[in-house]
Amino acid sequence: MSKEKVQIFDTTLRDGEQVPGCKLNTKQKLVIAERLDELGVDVIEAGFPISSPGDFTSVVEIAKIVKNATVCGLTRAVKKDIEVAAEALKFAKRPRIHTGIGTSDSHITHKFKATREEIIERAVSAVAYARTFVDDVEFYAEDAGRTDNEFLAQVCEAVVAAGATVLNIPDTTGYCLPEEYGAKIKYLRDNVKGIEKATLSCHCHNDLGLATANSIAGVINGARQIECTINGIGERAGNTSLEEVVMILRQHPTLDLDTNINSRLLYSTSRMVSESMGMPVQPNKAIVGANAFAHSSGIHQDGVIKNRETYEIIDPADVGVTESAIVLTARSGRAALAYRAKKVGYELTKLQLDVVYQEFLKFADRKKEVIDQDIHEIMHVCKITEAR
Ligand code: KIV
Numbered sequence: 035m036s037k038e039k040v041q042i043f044d045t046t047l048r049d050g051e052q053v054p055g056c057k058l059n060t061k062q063k064l065v066i067a068e069r070l071d072e073l074g075v076d077v078i079e080a081g082f083p084i085s086s087p088g089d090f091t092s093v094v095e096i097a098k099i100v101k102n103a104t105v106c107g108l109t110r111a112v113k114k115d116i117e118v119a120a121e122a123l124k125f126a127k128r129p130r131i132h133t134g135i136g137t138s139d140s141h142i143t144h145k146f147k148a149t150r151e152e153i154i155e156r157a158v159s160a161v162a163y164a165r166t167f168v169d170d171v172e173f174y175a176e177d178a179g180r181t182d183n184e185f186l187a188q189v190c191e192a193v194v195a196a197g198a199t200v201l202n203i204p205d206t207t208g209y210c211l212p213e214e215y216g217a218k219i220k221y222l223r224d225n226v227k228g229i230e231k232a233t234l235s236c237h238c239h240n241d242l243g244l245a246t247a248n249s250i251a252g253v254i255n256g257a258r259q260i261e262c263t264i265n266g267i268g269e270r271a272g273n274t275s276l277e278e279v280v281m282i283l284r285q286h287p288t289l290d291l292d293t294n295i296n297s298r299l300l301y302s303t304s305r306m307v308s309e310s311m312g313m314p315v316q317p318n319k320a321i322v323g324a325n326a327f328a329h330s331s332g333i334h335q336d337g338v339i340k341n342r343e344t345y346e347i348i349d350p351a352d353v354g355v356t357e358s359a360i361v362l363t364a365r366s367g368r369a370a371l372a373y374r375a376k377k378v379g380y381e382l383t384k385l386q387l388d389v390v391y392q393e394f395l396k397f398a399d400r401k402k403e404v405i406d407q408d409i410h411e412i413m414h415v416c417k418i419t420e421a422r
């Protein structure tokens with residue numbers, strides 16, 4: 035039986051692009067949008083059309099070229115924002131307006147200087163107005179992570195009645211614990227009248243390094259959309275990382291959930307976004323970091339050479355990485371040296387390996403990493419010629 039699908043809502047071009055110093059031009063955004071469509075994301079949040087003429091143009095052009103995904107534009111719960119977003123999305127095959135307002139006491143008191151009743155009124159008017167332009171309207175309750183569940187449920191119920199098709203529950207400040215965020219989603223599922231008419235969506239920030247864990251807790255408790263970015267980029271510590279949630283669902287069949295993502299494009303998409311944004315990917319980043327499939331200690335290398343699965347839970351090919359890397363360092367053992375030597379053309383006997391290994395250790399103590407060229411030099415010192 036096929037697994038239930040979790041929709042992937044990619045916000046690399048909106049929330050992701052809010053990273054300081056990472057502004058993309060329209061041409062760069064189009065290249066990324068085309069790739070996201072090919073990757074299989076269900077929704078592309080293309081921008082915040084009222085925020086600038088450049089963002090407006092980008093949303094218009096993205097809406098024209100995207101073939102499969104829904105194209106979404108962000109707005110505040112403000113009429114003019116909604117009109118501009120509707121205009122920007124007019125060429126989209128599947129347009130979605132993403133409107134919303136802050137619902138936590140802190141947002142209501144300090145940002146809006148309003149009452150809870152006024153917030154509900156503004157939320158309902160925004161959703162109803164957006165529905166006059168498009169059939170697909172997503173509502174976000176900004177700072178839902180710190181909004182009390184009872185009030186959040188009231189807001190959700192009101193906007194679903196006004197026509198919201200998706201309910202976005204953002205942990206805007208990355209504050210929640212996974213249990214807490216999961217319980218919030220469950221509470222809404224159990225207490226919002228009409229909830230079956232809308233999809234619950236997780237939108238988690240990574241301030242405490244919990245964005246991915248919280249999004250997974252959300253889908254375990256009934257959410258069916260995850261909002262995320264390539265490489266987890268975004269404001270402050272970033273958003274939920276797309277590649278992480280996709281591979282978590284794929285590696286855990288007992289969850290009985292999957293996405294429409296072609297995971298073999300994950301690595302190249304990660305590089306593409308990193309290069310065009312000028313944002314390097316940290317080497318130890320899960321799934322797409324340079325070290326995600328690299329093994330450097332002797333015990334691990336020996337295990338992986340005997341059987342990849344001893345120290346790898348993902349086949350690198352499944353995310354578009356050609357093969358696991360056996361990195362030679364002073365912590366490497368004979369098995370790794372023999373493996374790498376063979377790759378560059380030296381079939382060593384046990385006796386030769388003993389000699390070469392001593393020479394290798396001298397090299398490795400001087401260098402952080404022993405590369406192919408060094409292996410040739412070590413062989414030269416040990417007077418061993420290539421087998422082929
Ligand atoms: O983090 C957040 O609350 C957001 C909303 C605007 C959706 O990005």
Ligand code: ZN
Binds near residue numbers: 049204206237239
């Ligand atoms: Zn956000």
